[in-house]
Amino acid sequence: MxxxxxxxxxxxxxxxxxxxxxxxxxxxxxxxxxxxxxxxxxxxxxxxxxxxxxxxxxxxxxxxxxxxxxxxxxxxxxxxxxxxxxxxxxxxxxxxxxxxxxxxxxxxxxxxxxxxxxxxxxxxxxxxxxxxxxxxxxxxxxxxxxxxxxxxxxxxxxxxxxxxxxxxxxxxxxxxxxxxxxxxxxxxxxxxxxxxxxxxxxxxxxxxxxxxxxxxxxxxxxxxxxxxxxxxxxxxxxxxxxxxxxxxxxxxxxxxxxxxxxxxxxxxxxxxxxxxxxxxxxxxxxxxxxxxxxxxxxxxxxxxxxxxxxxxxxxxxxxxxxxxxxxxxxxxxxxxxxxxxxxxxxxxxxxxxxxxxxxxxxxxxGRTKHFINAFGEELIIENAETAITLACEATGAVVKDFTAGPIYMNDSRKGGHEWIIECSTKPSTADDFMRMLDETLRKINSDYDAKRKGDLALQMPKVHFVQEGTFYHWMDKRGKLGGQNKVPRLSNNREFLDDLLQFMSQFSQ
CATH class of the missing domain: 3.40.50.12780 (ANL, N-terminal domain)
Incomplete structure (x- = not known):
C-alpha cells in the first residue's frame, strides 16, 4: 500500500x-x-x-x-x-x-x-x-x-x-x-x-x-x-x-x-x-x-x-x-x-x-407510494425484486430494468399485473420466467396468493421483454437521465406503463 x-x-x-x-x-x-x-x-x-x-x-x-x-x-x-x-x-x-x-x-x-x-x-x-x-x-x-x-x-x-x-x-x-x-x-x-x-x-x-x-x-x-x-x-x-x-x-x-x-x-x-x-x-x-x-x-x-x-x-x-x-x-x-x-x-x-x-x-x-394494490394484493418493491431475482436464477436471465402496474378489470377480462422487463441476457424461455415470477410472488405475498387462487381477481402476469436501451431512451425522453433519477418500479396506476408501451411502439420502429 x-x-x-x-x-x-x-x-x-x-x-x-x-x-x-x-x-x-x-x-x-x-x-x-x-x-x-x-x-x-x-x-x-x-x-x-x-x-x-x-x-x-x-x-x-x-x-x-x-x-x-x-x-x-x-x-x-x-x-x-x-x-x-x-x-x-x-x-x-x-x-x-x-x-x-x-x-x-x-x-x-x-x-x-x-x-x-x-x-x-x-x-x-x-x-x-x-x-x-x-x-x-x-x-x-x-x-x-x-x-x-x-x-x-x-x-x-x-x-x-x-x-x-x-x-x-x-x-x-x-x-x-x-x-x-x-x-x-x-x-x-x-x-x-x-x-x-x-x-x-x-x-x-x-x-x-x-x-x-x-x-x-x-x-x-x-x-x-x-x-x-x-x-x-x-x-x-x-x-x-x-x-x-x-x-x-x-x-x-x-x-x-x-x-x-x-x-x-x-x-x-x-x-x-x-x-x-x-x-x-x-x-x-x-x-x-x-x-x-x-x-x-x-x-x-x-x-x-x-x-x-x-x-x-x-x-x-x-x-x-x-x-x-x-x-x-x-x-x-x-x-x-x-x-x-x-x-x-x-x-x-x-x-x-x-x-x-x-x-x-x-x-x-420499498416506497410508500410505489406499490400495486389495485385488487388488495399489496405488492411492494421488495416482493417484486425478490421475484425478479429468483426468476433470473431459474432461467439464466440477467435483468437490467423493469416496471410493472395493474391491468384493470373490465367486462371481458379479469385483472392482473403487466410487467415490462429489459434484459442484458434474456431468459431461456419467457414462459418459465413468467411462471417463476408468479410462483415466487405467491410464496412471499399471501395477499397476492389469495387473489391469484383460481384466477379469482388476478390472472397470470403479462410480461413484455423489450430490446436493450428501451428504458434508457424512455428516461431520456422524460428528461430523467443520470443523477438521482430512477426507473419507477411499481405503480398503482397505468401512467408509466401506458407511456412506456406507447414509447416502445415508436422506439422499435
Missing part, C-alpha cells in the same frame, strides 16, 4: 470507536441528537410555531409537531428557496438537493445545510470507508482513483445566490481537497448537465485511470460500464482496472444487477459490493458487514432523529410513530426523519425493515 493509503486508513479507522459507541448505546445516542436538534431550532419560525422551546421529551415533540410530507411542508421550503432566513433551520441554506420526484411528477427541492453536508453526508462517506477498511484491513483502495457518477448543478430559480442539483453533485462540489484528489473524473466533467456529453468524456478519462472503486446508482453505472467495454474491446473491466476492488451502490436494489456485475463486469472474488443509504434528505445507512447482503447499519449520530410508522398506521389522519426502542424486527415501517437541515417529522417516502437490534440494521423494503 502507498504512504497516502496508510495515512488515510489510520485516520479513518479512528472513527470505529465512535461507531461502536452508538452500536452499544443506540437509544442514548438518538436522544442526544433529538435534544440537540430541538435546542438549535427553537428560535426558528417553525420552532416557535410548534413550541420547540417548551418541548422537554420525545412525547412532547410527538404531541406538538405534526408528521408531514413534502407537499405539506412545501410552503416553508418555498420561503427558504426564496432566501428567507431562519424558517426551518437557523443557519443559512445555500444548497438544495433537487430530487427526481419519484413519488409524484414534480421535482422536489430539499434544503441542505452546512451542518447536513458536514455531519451527515460527508460523515457518512467517511464512515463507509471506515467500515469497509475495518473488514478489509489490507485494502489498497486509496492506491487508485474512485469513480463517482453524479448529477449536475443549476442556479436556484427562486434565488440566484444559491444552487440546486442532485445531492451527488452538491457533495462533489464541496468535497475536501484530499477527497477530490482521490476521485475521478474532474469536476468540470462530473457536473456536466448533458448526460450524453458527460458519458463520452467519462469513458475517455476513466478508461485511462488506475481505478480501484466506483460509487454510483447501478442503473446508470451499467450504462457507463457497458459502453467502456464496447469502446475498449475488452471482455471484462478487470482487464482495464486490474486492481479494482469495490463497487459502492445505492438508490435502487442491487440484487437484480448482481449477476451482471459479478459475471460480466468484474468476474473475480477480489471485487466487493457495499450498499449505502444516501438520499437527498440525508445519509442514513451503511453496510457494515459484507456478508449481510441488503442490510445496512442505521447511522445514529448524524444530526438525524428517526421515527417509524407501522404500515397499518400510515394512512390515518394522525398516525402513531414509534421511536427506535419500540420497533420490531422484520416489520415494514415508513421512515420519518427530523434533521439538521430543518426537516421536521418528515415522511421521506421509503419503507424499511429492521433485520437486527444492537446494532440496529435495516433494509429498504
Amino acid at each position: 502507498s504512504i497516502l493509503n496508510d495515512i488515510l486508513s489510520f485516520f479513518i479507522k479512528r472513527r470505529v470507536e465512535r461507531i461502536d459507541e452508538f452500536k452499544i448505546n443506540p437509544h442514548d445516542t438518538q436522544l442526544l441528537e433529538f435534544k440537540s436538534l430541538i435546542y438549535k431550532a427553537r428560535k426558528t419560525d417553525y420552532g416557535k410555531r410548534f413550541g420547540f422551546g417548551d418541548i422537554e421529551s420525545v412525547s412532547d415533540f410527538q404531541a406538538q409537531v405534526p408528521i408531514v410530507n413534502y407537499e405539506s411542508l412545501y410552503p416553508e421550503i418555498e420561503r427558504v428557496l426564496k432566501g428567507e432566513p431562519n424558517v426551518l433551520w437557523p443557519s443559512p441554506i445555500r444548497h438544495f438537493s433537487k430530487s427526481s420526484g419519484t413519488t409524484n411528477a414534480k421535482s422536489k427541492y430539499i434544503p441542505v445545510s452546512e451542518e447536513s453536508l458536514e455531519s451527515c453526508h460527508y460523515k457518512g462517506g467517511k464512515d463507509m470507508l471506515t467500515l469497509y477498511l475495518a473488514e478489509n484491513p489490507e485494502s489498497g483502495i486509496f492506491d487508485g482513483k474512485g469513480l463517482s457518477i453524479g448529477g449536475s448543478l443549476q442556479t436556484n430559480p427562486f434565488n440566484d445566490k444559491t444552487l440546486v442539483g442532485d445531492i451527488s453533485a452538491l457533495i462533489m462540489q464541496n468535497l475536501p481537497s484530499w477527497a477530490e484528489y482521490l476521485r475521478t473524473p474532474p469536476l468540470e466533467v462530473a457536473l456536466l448537465e448533458n448526460w450524453d456529453e458527460k458519458m463520452v468524456k467519462m469513458i475517455e478519462i476513466c478508461s485511462q485511470e488506475k481505478l480501484t472503486s466506483i460509487l454510483g446508482v447501478p442503473t446508470w453505472t451499467v450504462v457507463l460500464l457497458e459502453q467502456i467495454l464496447k469502446e475498449t474491446g475488452k471482455s471484462n473491466l478487470l482487464e482495464i482496472w486490474p486492481e479494482f476492488e469495490l463497487f459502492v451502490h445505492g438508490a435502487v436494489n442491487f440484487q437484480p444487477y448482481r449477476e451482471l456485475f459479478q459475471k460480466t463486469f468484474f468476474p473475480s472474488e477480489q471485487v466487493n459490493y457495499l450498499e449505502i443509504y444516501n438520499a437527498s434528505e440525508g445519509y442514513f445507512g451503511v453496510q457494515d458487514d459484507l456478508s449481510r447482503v441488503g442490510e445496512m447499519l442505521l447511522m445514529l449520530d448524524y444530526g438525524v432523529y428517526y421515527e417509524f410508522i407501522p404500515m397499518e398506521e400510515l394512512h390515518k389522519e394522525h398516525p402513531k410513530a414509534l421511536t427506535l426502542d419500540e420497533v420490531e424486527l422484520h416489520k415494514n415501517y415508513a421512515l420519518v426523519i427530523s434533521t439538521n437541515a430543518g426537516l421536521w417529522r418528515y415522511k421521506i417516502g421509503d419503507t424499511v425493515k429492521f433485520t437486527s437490534k444492537y446494532p440496529y440494521r435495516i433494509k429498504i423494503s
Whole structure:
C-alpha cells in the first residue's frame, strides 16, 4: 500500500470507536441528537410555531409537531428557496438537493445545510470507508482513483445566490481537497448537465485511470460500464482496472444487477459490493458487514432523529410513530426523519425493515407510494425484486430494468399485473420466467396468493421483454437521465406503463 493509503486508513479507522459507541448505546445516542436538534431550532419560525422551546421529551415533540410530507411542508421550503432566513433551520441554506420526484411528477427541492453536508453526508462517506477498511484491513483502495457518477448543478430559480442539483453533485462540489484528489473524473466533467456529453468524456478519462472503486446508482453505472467495454474491446473491466476492488451502490436494489456485475463486469472474488443509504434528505445507512447482503447499519449520530410508522398506521389522519426502542424486527415501517437541515417529522417516502437490534440494521423494503394494490394484493418493491431475482436464477436471465402496474378489470377480462422487463441476457424461455415470477410472488405475498387462487381477481402476469436501451431512451425522453433519477418500479396506476408501451411502439420502429 502507498504512504497516502496508510495515512488515510489510520485516520479513518479512528472513527470505529465512535461507531461502536452508538452500536452499544443506540437509544442514548438518538436522544442526544433529538435534544440537540430541538435546542438549535427553537428560535426558528417553525420552532416557535410548534413550541420547540417548551418541548422537554420525545412525547412532547410527538404531541406538538405534526408528521408531514413534502407537499405539506412545501410552503416553508418555498420561503427558504426564496432566501428567507431562519424558517426551518437557523443557519443559512445555500444548497438544495433537487430530487427526481419519484413519488409524484414534480421535482422536489430539499434544503441542505452546512451542518447536513458536514455531519451527515460527508460523515457518512467517511464512515463507509471506515467500515469497509475495518473488514478489509489490507485494502489498497486509496492506491487508485474512485469513480463517482453524479448529477449536475443549476442556479436556484427562486434565488440566484444559491444552487440546486442532485445531492451527488452538491457533495462533489464541496468535497475536501484530499477527497477530490482521490476521485475521478474532474469536476468540470462530473457536473456536466448533458448526460450524453458527460458519458463520452467519462469513458475517455476513466478508461485511462488506475481505478480501484466506483460509487454510483447501478442503473446508470451499467450504462457507463457497458459502453467502456464496447469502446475498449475488452471482455471484462478487470482487464482495464486490474486492481479494482469495490463497487459502492445505492438508490435502487442491487440484487437484480448482481449477476451482471459479478459475471460480466468484474468476474473475480477480489471485487466487493457495499450498499449505502444516501438520499437527498440525508445519509442514513451503511453496510457494515459484507456478508449481510441488503442490510445496512442505521447511522445514529448524524444530526438525524428517526421515527417509524407501522404500515397499518400510515394512512390515518394522525398516525402513531414509534421511536427506535419500540420497533420490531422484520416489520415494514415508513421512515420519518427530523434533521439538521430543518426537516421536521418528515415522511421521506421509503419503507424499511429492521433485520437486527444492537446494532440496529435495516433494509429498504420499498416506497410508500410505489406499490400495486389495485385488487388488495399489496405488492411492494421488495416482493417484486425478490421475484425478479429468483426468476433470473431459474432461467439464466440477467435483468437490467423493469416496471410493472395493474391491468384493470373490465367486462371481458379479469385483472392482473403487466410487467415490462429489459434484459442484458434474456431468459431461456419467457414462459418459465413468467411462471417463476408468479410462483415466487405467491410464496412471499399471501395477499397476492389469495387473489391469484383460481384466477379469482388476478390472472397470470403479462410480461413484455423489450430490446436493450428501451428504458434508457424512455428516461431520456422524460428528461430523467443520470443523477438521482430512477426507473419507477411499481405503480398503482397505468401512467408509466401506458407511456412506456406507447414509447416502445415508436422506439422499435
